[in-house]
Amino acid sequence: MQTITIPTPNSPAQRFSAERFLLEFPEPPQRFYRHGWQSWTFSGWIDPQTPALPVRAVQFRVKDEDPRYALSDKHTSAWVAALQISVDDIVLVGGLDFGARLHLEGNRLVAFSEAGAGDWLLVRGTERDVFNQYTQALCQKFSCSSQRKSPRVWCSWYSLYRFIKEELLHRILEDLRDLPFDVIQLDDGWQISSGDWEANYKFPSGMADLAARIQASGRRAGLWLSPFIVTADSTILKDHKDWLLLDDQGKPVFAGRNWSGMTYALDVTHPAVLEWLEKTIRRVTEWGYSYLKLDFLYAAALPGKRHQEMPREAAFRQALQVIRGAAPEAYLLACGAPILPCLGLCDGIRIGPDVTPYWLNKPFSAWLNNPNHPSTQNAIRTCLHRLWLKPLIDIDPDVVYFRSKYNALSAEQRHWMRDLALICGFRSTSDPPHWLSAHEREELRLFLEQEVLTEDLGNYRYRINGREVDFRAVIPLPPASNVPVWLATNLGFLQTGLYEVLPAVWEFYR
Numbered sequence: 188m189q190t191i192t193i194p195t196p197n198s199p200a201q202r203f204s205a206e207r208f209l210l211e212f213p214e215p216p217q218r219f220y221r222h223g224w225q226s227w228t229f230s231g232w233i234d235p236q237t238p239a240l241p242v243r244a245v246q247f248r249v250k251d252e253d254p255r256y257a258l259s260d261k262h263t264s265a266w267v268a269a270l271q272i273s274v275d276d277i278v279l280v281g282g283l284d285f286g287a288r289l290h291l292e293g294n295r296l297v298a299f300s301e302a303g304a305g306d307w308l309l310v311r312g313t314e315r316d317v318f319n320q321y322t323q324a325l326c327q328k329f330s331c332s333s334q335r336k337s338p339r340v341w342c343s344w345y346s347l348y349r350f351i352k353e354e355l356l357h358r359i360l361e362d363l364r365d366l367p368f369d370v371i372q373l374d375d376g377w378q379i380s381s382g383d384w385e386a387n388y389k390f391p392s393g394m395a396d397l398a399a400r401i402q403a404s405g406r407r408a409g410l411w412l413s414p415f416i417v418t419a420d421s422t423i424l425k426d427h428k429d430w431l432l433l434d435d436q437g438k439p440v441f442a443g444r445n446w447s448g449m450t451y452a453l454d455v456t457h458p459a460v461l462e463w464l465e466k467t468i469r470r471v472t473e474w475g476y477s478y479l480k481l482d483f484l485y486a487a488a489l490p491g492k493r494h495q496e497m498p499r500e501a502a503f504r505q506a507l508q509v510i511r512g513a514a515p516e517a518y519l520l521a522c523g524a525p526i527l528p529c530l531g532l533c534d535g536i537r538i539g540p541d542v543t544p545y546w547l548n549k550p551f552s553a554w555l556n557n558p559n560h561p562s563t564q565n566a567i568r569t570c571l572h573r574l575w576l577k578p579l580i581d582i583d584p585d586v587v588y589f590r591s592k593y594n595a596l597s598a599e600q601r602h603w604m605r606d607l608a609l610i611c612g613f614r615s616t617s618d619p620p621h622w623l624s625a626h627e628r629e630e631l632r633l634f635l636e637q638e639v640l641t642e643d644l645g646n647y648r649y650r651i652n653g654r655e656v657d658f659r660a661v662i663p664l665p666p667a668s669n670v671p672v673w674l675a676t677n678l679g680f681l682q683t684g685l686y687e688v689l690p691a692v693w694e695f696y697r
């Protein structure tokens with residue numbers, strides 16, 4: 188394997204093409220910056236002395252990590268990694284092409300590409316400087332504009348979850364009328380199944396009717412879809428088994444478990460799948476939806492046997508291109524998405540796991556060793572480590588809670604999330620106005636309306652409109668645990684049920 192000499196401090200950045208190379212450092216780094224594969228995957232500085240421990244529950248590994256490396260005993264990073272030699276002395280190795288990965292093995296950094304030779308950037312300097320240079324190099328490849336302004340979004344997920352229905356949305360639309368949202372976005376729960384993208388019985392007037400009502404209120408209508416996964420109850424799974432991505436044994440590739448149950452990945456290189464994809468996206472845009480939240484996108488890039496053999500992230504990119512072609516004017520928000528292959532095609536991307544109306548789901552996150560799982564602390568931590576993406580694409584840190592009703596977050600925790608959203612410049616909430624007190628509603632209005640000036644003070648501290656915010660207390664990861672997996676899983680689901688599902692069910696049936 189080719190060994191590359193470590194640049195000396197202050198030497199200019201290097202660009203070269205390689206398929207695999209090694210950097211050998213005199214000693215292991217003080218800290219290692221690991222970048223997660225997709226939106227939800229943990230990103231941040233870690234202590235390289237701690238072992239690389241897998242997520243303890245199999246069912247979450249696929250949804251949260253790049254499964255090819257999920258059981259690796261080496262710290263693995265997707266596309267880019269950075270090593271801290273000493274304070275303010277950082278070496279960054281950044282892949283500029285799809286399929287780039289990095290392994291840390293003690294004092295050795297091995298960089299390689301799954302997709303053959305690709306371009307790399309190697310740079311040494313301060314943290315800010317090396318990440319800026321990487322962002323600039325990506326900007327040249329994928330083009331980025333400074334003229335972007337993220338939309339302000341009301342999203343149905345973090346209050347109603349799958350318990351949405353037409354009347355409830357009509358009411359919320361009415362209650363929101365004097366709040367300055369640009370988009371009203373329906374999340375998961377409107378469709379017949381993942382795969383059958385038509386209105387279910389809870390939307391008897393159809394999806395076009397709702398889009399028309401949203402547009403009549405002066406906003407863009409937004410819709411959630413997970414176009415690359417199908418559930419067991421979908422027509423595709425019954426009638427088009429040949430559309431599925433297959434594993435080495437010829438079985439459908441499991442794409443993780445979500446709120447609809449077990450999901451399977453589509454083979455997006457199959458011409459019939461691409462044709463169906465195009466039709467599906469055209470249909471929803473014809474209904475009047477011009478903001479599409481595309482979720483569970485990683486499924487298209489999972490390892491597997493494809494109709495047309497090509498690197499998995501290239502297959503993903505090609506499918507995303509078909510979506511872009513079918514909805515050229517729409518705002519595309521990627522979620523659960525491999526980060527680099529979205530650049531230049533999507534307008535925005537989620538850069539962390541889901542927020543929750545509590546700080547940490549300890550059983551799921553701490554006990555199962557899964558910092559990728561929904562929890563407000565996990566969301567803030569990973570997002571803070573991905574702010575370098577901002578010049579390239581709108582960065583969505585997920586929604587901000589203003590409500591104290593049905594919410595176990597403290598005021599300080601809610602403020603951290605709000606401040607993160609201001610730093611990202613992507614502002615959204617899921618709070619139904621009738622869950623807010625008069626004061627909370629005014630806070631929401633101010634959040635949506637205010638002009639924001641932020642400054643990075645270093646070490647997780649920021650200045651926002653003259654006010655200093657310190658996120659240092661958010662960053663530490665909980666210690667490893669050996670609570671039995673079955674117990675942690677059940678207690679984790681119990682926490683989700685009590686804090687997330689119960690209020691939504693109550694709202695749905697009352």
Ligand code: 9PG
Pocket residue numbers: 250344374375411444445446482522523540541561
């Ligand atoms: C809709 C949601 C929302 C959300 C997305 C995505 O089963 N799970 O562990 C699980 C975790 C996260 C998740 C879904 C399922 O979230 O990030 O904004 O759109 O899907 O289902």
